[in-house]
Amino acid sequence: MRSELTRFPFVKSLLKNRWLQLPVSFVMLAGFLFAILSGFAGTPIGNHNFSIVFVWIAWWAILILVAVPFFGRGWCAVCPIPLPGEWLQRGAILEPPSRKPRWLNLRWPNKLRNIWLQNLTFTLVALFSSVILTTPKVTAIILSAMLFLAVGMSIVFERRTFCRYLCPVGGFIGLYAQAAPIELRVKDKQACAACKDKPCYNGSQVGYGCPWDVFPGGLTKNTYCGLCMECLRTCPYDNIAINTRPFAADLVKPSRKMDEAFKAFIMLGAAMVYAGVLLGPWGALKSAAYSVGTVAWFGYGMAFLAFIFGLLPALFWLAVKLGQELSKSDVPARHGFAAFAKALVPLGLMFWVAFSLSFVLTNASYILVALSDPFGWGWNLFGTAAVTWQPYLTTALVPLQTLVLIGGLLWSVCTAQKIGTEVKILPVPIVVFSTLVTLAMLGLLL
């Protein structure tokens, strides 16, 4: 079922070529900086500002509908945010590394070597999302903050610590990358065992050590590999391969990681809250979500946090416990909790796809306008500035969302079944949980 893409020399040379990767990154960096500029200097009207339209409609659509489901961490491979910091850190844009370490190059503290910080940053963004999604200046501030943080962390710490441990987007891209049909793995673990210098991790004359702080020889899942292709360049034994594989191959590997489990709940819960608040007819909820600093917003925030950190995990825990009782398993429920949480990965991903389809198809026509008049200054670069707003594909939307959500449920059930066999806990209550939240999501979206 696995097929190695890099066995084709053409593909391998394409992926190894810095001259191909760099221009793509340059374009992304230009777009990113342009979004910051238009957010600060352009019209405060979100739907006519390049920053809102191209970040939260265009880029988000490509990310959640294409990049993550099909390429896992593919966006990370071309993301512009780490670039300026990395160039500073390396002291070069193209040149291979010199032996002198630059800047502080500190190691990220052990206590923080998990995704709890990313859970925090994503939750913060989610709490303020109504304001961020609609106000160009705030989007520009968030993007600038991410850039400054990334640069700052590159100067203090080694490798891409912002990407690996802080980036709110990276948190969920990494989690959902486990469901993607491509992967980077080593071909032969024995070759790695015999290799002395491990240039894939430590760097060599031809390339840098893994910026993601991953040892490729030990990669068993997609979560932390950013597909930057450095190890492809440095491995002297040609032992790194990019493979296609069945969807969700990573999901059945047992996991004990609570930080990843909670990430799954944060994403699942956030999708449901967004569907209710942003796409529902309840104006009071939207006002509460938007009016940051008021009592109403505080109440909304508390309810949101209680839902994603309290109610959902508690119900899931009950389901795991029930499954454990019913199967008279002596596996501690805690292990089952973290293991079964992986079944929420395909479910959450499909929740986000279904939600995003509605949001994107409704507002995609603004992309044409923002392309021609990115600042709202009356420009008409490509002649599309006067395109009137119109939702696209409204009749196909509901069937699409239904298929996506049911597909996600089936996928999740399959995963739960396989996990259940691994941990020897009956997965039926988990299936019931997944079905119930899917029904809730259907009710919110349709």
Added chain:
Amino acid sequence: MKLSRKQWSYFILAGLAGAVIAFAPLPVRVAPPTQRIFRVEASQFAYSPAVLTVDPGDTVTIELVSMDVVHGLYVDSYGVSVTADPGQTARLTFTADRSGSFRFRCNVTCGALHPFMIGKLRVGPNTLLWRAIGLTVLAALTAIILFPRLSNVEAA
């Protein structure tokens, strides 16, 4: 995929049930089409009432009253819309010939949360939602029944 005879028959049964749930025409309660008039107040950023319920075939008139700034009302799928300035009630009349649940939204930028100023128009029963619920439950049941390993782990 190696399935036993029993599993194949479940699979086919589930497939048929799914097709029925998805496509079987539901009995439609034919009520005589009536004239319905709704006075909808639009303010930043909600409609009041936000949910309108009519029967299929009704002639629907929405009187849009803007309470603060210029608002619009655009009905998804029908594609009809109207704009109202405060002090000038605008009327939109159309025939509800499509059944289901449709969102209506503001189509005149009216402030920050404009893209989320949404209401719902229900024309008859929301059959798509019921079918989706049916398919979801069917999918979950099928998965539980079909995949033997689910029941292997000493089910109660």
Added chain:
Amino acid sequence: MKRSEILSRLLVIAGVLIMLSVPLAVHFYNGQNIVEIHGRVAESGGWSPSSIEAKVGVPLHLHLTSDDVMHSFAIGQSDMAPVDVAPGKMTELTLTFDKPGTYMYYCTRWCGPNHWRMRGTIEVSGGSSDAPQLVSPPLYMTLNLNIDAPHPAPVTPADRPSALRGAAFAAMLSSNYLMPDYYRTHSPAQSYLNLRADSALSSLSDPNVWDLVAYIWQSNTTPDGLAKGQRLFAQNCAACHGELGEGNGVFAAGVKAQTGKLPANFADPASMLGASPALLQGKILRGGMGTGMPYWGPIFSDETIWGIIGYLYTFKFGEGQR
């Protein structure tokens, strides 16, 4: 350092600098000789800038955009059609002034309860210095009317009077009653009392006298004037005064909360019939005194205001255009 490294560094630095500076430079260059006006609701500052300078005969290029909700732009006391000022879009408008003076621009699409405060001025200088025009004080001042005092009608008709019925008795009316001066300076109730006391009309019943008053009122309007009055009322007054003039518009509750009083109810004969056109003109011209009523003096010409006033009486009086 290798050539490729130098090249890529140059590319990055140059690319970033160009990308950040070119749009701003283009915008600045395009903005020469153009006044960019941003419209915001009055609570956020209104028009920005709110005062502009121009010269007679020199075209004034305006670029208008809204920073929040739908607005529109019009020049007071002119027949320029209002242009929409839409959020996120730029509207281009060129104005040329023949005469010097202070022109007022204002928003014509309701954008909140303080919409009418969204006004700015254009100071136009130059041109030949004509002899300054003498402005005569408005009627309510010459009459020494206290337009803030309540004006209850001493008598009211039992039924709605009809100008059509009144027309039948028009021949009995002496001509001075039909003069605009008479109409403007008397309230309908006062006219009724005058007509009732007139011996030439003593044979008429009370309702018929009221009909004659309605006839007098109607003869001081034209169909076009009434149509324009209706249109302007809907656009400018209905938001507070209600679409049927009953003082219950969408902003009425807010007005009451702020000032303690509801907007005037034109459909109430008890107060409406006690108000002369001069009094109404005074209210419209001068506005408020803390009541929340805008002052329309700089916006509407006298003729327009008389037209609106003529329409106001039709809510409960006379043969309306509705």
